[in-house]
Amino acid sequence: MDIAIIFGKLLREERIKKSITQEELSHLCELDRTYISLLERGLRQPSIKTLFSLSSALDIKASTIIIELENRL
């Protein structure tokens, strides 16, 4: 499956686990809410810098997300 799609699903799962909205996450990362929505739907894929910002906002390690992504590929 496509990396962007899997990443989007993971991002959405982690955000929901933390009970935060796309709006709140966008403020935490200084990203646009629309961009978070595009990422979650796999319509955009993040740069590694954005991966680290999102991970930090969600209080997980970037490597944890990448390991889970590898498991699902």
Next chain:
Amino acid sequence: MDIAIIFGKLLREERIKKSITQEELSHLCELDRTYISLLERGLRQPSIKTLFSLSSALDIKASTIIIELENRL
């Protein structure tokens, strides 16, 4: 230190460890040689898809690169 700079150094180290040129790596990943050079100098940062392509070409896991990046941050 900047994520792009650390990533660039890591990429260069791994490429040299595998004894391949930027030119050869660019062919393996279907990326431009100039782009590989920009990445190695930290002047560009990869998307996660590019991270996976580069890792695959260098025969290492994407997560190994991200873990090393976290260690150096």
